[in-house]
Amino acid sequence: xxxxxxxxxxxxxxxxxxxxxxxxxxxxxxxxxxxxxxxxxxxxxxxxxxxxxxxxxxxxxxxxxxxxxxxxxxxxxxxxxxxxxxxxxxxxxxxxxxxxxxxxxxxxxxxxxxxxxxxxxxxxxxxxxxxxxxxxxxxxxxxxxxxxxxxxxxxxxxxxxxxxxxxxxxxxxxxxxxxxxxxxxxxxxxxxxxxxxxxxxxxxxxxxxxxxxxxxxxxxxxxxxxxxxxxxxxxxxxxxxxxxxxxxxxxxxxxxxxxxxxxxxxxxxxxxxxxxxxxxxxxxxxxxxxxxxxxxxxxxxxxxxxxxxxxxxxxxxxxxxxxxxxxxxxxxxxxxxxxxxxxxxxxxxxxxxxxxxxxxxxxxxxxxxxxxxxxxxxxxxxxxxxxxxxxxxxxxxxxxxxxxxxxxxxxxxxxxxxxxxxxxxxxxxxxxxxxxxxxxxxxxxxxxxxxxxxxxxxxxxxxxxxxxxxxxxxxxxxxxxxxxxxxxxxxxxxxxxxxxxxxxxx
Numbered sequence: 001x002x003x004x005x006x007x008x009x010x011x012x013x014x015x016x017x018x019x020x021x022x023x024x025x026x027x028x029x030x031x032x033x034x035x036x037x038x039x040x041x042x043x044x045x046x047x048x049x050x051x052x053x054x055x056x057x058x059x060x061x062x063x064x065x066x067x068x069x070x071x072x073x074x075x076x077x078x079x080x081x082x083x084x085x086x087x088x089x090x091x092x093x094x095x096x097x098x099x100x101x102x103x104x105x106x107x108x109x110x111x112x113x114x115x116x117x118x119x120x121x122x123x124x125x126x127x128x129x130x131x132x133x134x135x136x137x138x139x140x141x142x143x144x145x146x147x148x149x150x151x152x153x154x155x156x157x158x159x160x161x162x163x164x165x166x167x168x169x170x171x172x173x174x175x176x177x178x179x180x181x182x183x184x185x186x187x188x189x190x191x192x193x194x195x196x197x198x199x200x201x202x203x204x205x206x207x208x209x210x211x212x213x214x215x216x217x218x219x220x221x222x223x224x225x226x227x228x229x230x231x232x233x234x235x236x237x238x239x240x241x242x243x244x245x246x247x248x249x250x251x252x253x254x255x256x257x258x259x260x261x262x263x264x265x266x267x268x269x270x271x272x273x274x275x276x277x278x279x280x281x282x283x284x285x286x287x288x289x290x291x292x293x294x295x296x297x298x299x300x301x302x303x304x305x306x307x308x309x310x311x312x313x314x315x316x317x318x319x320x321x322x323x324x325x326x327x328x329x330x331x332x333x334x335x336x337x338x339x340x341x342x343x344x345x346x347x348x349x350x351x352x353x354x355x356x357x358x359x360x361x362x363x364x365x366x367x368x369x370x371x372x373x374x375x376x377x378x379x380x381x382x383x384x385x386x387x388x389x390x391x392x393x394x395x396x397x398x399x400x401x402x403x404x405x406x407x408x409x410x411x412x413x414x415x416x417x418x419x420x421x422x423x424x425x426x427x428x429x430x431x432x433x434x435x436x437x438x439x440x441x442x443x444x445x446x447x448x449x450x451x452x453x454x455x456x457x458x459x460x461x462x463x464x465x466x467x468x469x470x471x472x473x474x475x476x477x478x479x480x481x482x483x484x485x486x487x488x489x490x491x492x493x494x495x496x497x498x499x500x501x502x503x504x505x506x
Contacts, residue, residue: 085137
């Protein structure tokens with residue numbers, strides 16, 4: 001059930017806005033979907049066994065091979081293609097969305113999802129499936145950059161934290177969907193149905209984006225402020241005052257006065273002198289967008305880049321993917337469920353906690369959520385390490401569920417929304433690309449080296465759980481970094497106020 005804050009927020013916004021959010025967040029949902037789509041049916045896909053699920057369905061007739069023989073190394077390479085594609089999508093999406101608009105970038109991602117999923121579904125060999133995974137990864141990486149941007153620019157200012165958390169909610173929903181499908185369809189050739197669902201979701205998103213407008217903030221900065229005003233008023237509803245948002249675009253009251261003219265009794269006709277005034281104001285106030293490498297070289301943006309990269313490394317180095325990606329083997333015998341059941345249970349806890357804690361970022365602040373999340377995950381890592389060492393199964397179960405729950409309170413949703421709040425609109429795209437690029441690098445490091453580190457430490461010192469002492473230490477370092485370097489963005493009207501500096505006029 002949605003929280004009281006979320007129910008009130010839904011009542012306060014227009015149905016049209018809810019539609020925009022739903023269609024746009026299908027992109028992050030695809031990220032979660034493709035991230036875990038190979039988890040449950042891995043052994044079936046690689047020909048190791050015919051089924052990893054209960055016999056609930058018959059094998060359909062197909063000319064495609066029932067499975068694709070591959071070694072562990074080949075499967076690891078196949079899985080990593082998604083991460084490589086995601087990295088490419090993340091670093092290119094920002095400049096594209098800044099130059100050509102958020103809407104075009106989202107439409108391109110839906111195309112990548114459809115093409116990638118079709119290749120995966122019809123693959124009869126590892127190279128073809130790898131190509132499909134790579135294309136799906138490009139779409140997923142780009143979506144996790146563009147969608148938080150779009151949501152932050154179309155959501156009402158007071159509810160941006162709540163709506164921003166929907167990115168993580170839909171990622172978790174995608175994980176839950178694919179793991180549930182995997183539980184029932186990991187048999188024979190039915191695993192291809194799991195992969196084909198990704199193409200269907202991409203098609204739905206592509207059609208839905210035909211009815212979605214461009215971001216008003218992007219229109220105001222790059223095109224016509226008059227169109228931006230009309231678009232924003234349409235999103236908010238006729239009775240909603242948009243004066244304050246319009247003033248934040250221009251830095252003065254010129255566009256706010258234009259909005260009053262547009263809503264006057266004379267209808268939609270704007271006097272020509274005012275149109276010229278607004279166009280002149282736009283040319284004077286607009287700042288050229290900042291590129292991917294330029295944002296790192298400019299001292300104005302360097303603190304923000306350090307902050308977002310640090311937060312993203314903290315997100316992964318606190319160990320969430322050691323649970324989400326290796327829970328089947330790690331928790332075997334720990335909980336009284338099958339491996340597939342354990343994975344679904346963890347995903348449900350993650351999703352429910354993310355939804356329940358969605359209003360926290362707007363209530364206690366972004367930084368407070370991060371610190372709460374990091375301290376909780378560090379504590380749970382320590383408890384999990386001790387419980388695995390001492391073989392206390394009940395404590396292990398509680399620690400794992402608490403670990404996932406604390407991740408959802410802050411480190412899950414907050415990094416994605418903060419990247420768009422630490423810099424001005426002209427540098428948001430490039431900053432989001434650095435943010436997601438760092439996320440993919442850190443994800444790759446954990447995915448590749450956690451099993452190696454875990455095995456080495458367990459063999460070196462004996463027993464299990466030693467790797468989680470490492471994660472507990474990394475959580476302590478992350479807590480110190482966030483507490484010292486990362487500013488609070490809640491309630492701040494612009495990046496200058498966030499960083500406590502005088503507004504730059506050049």
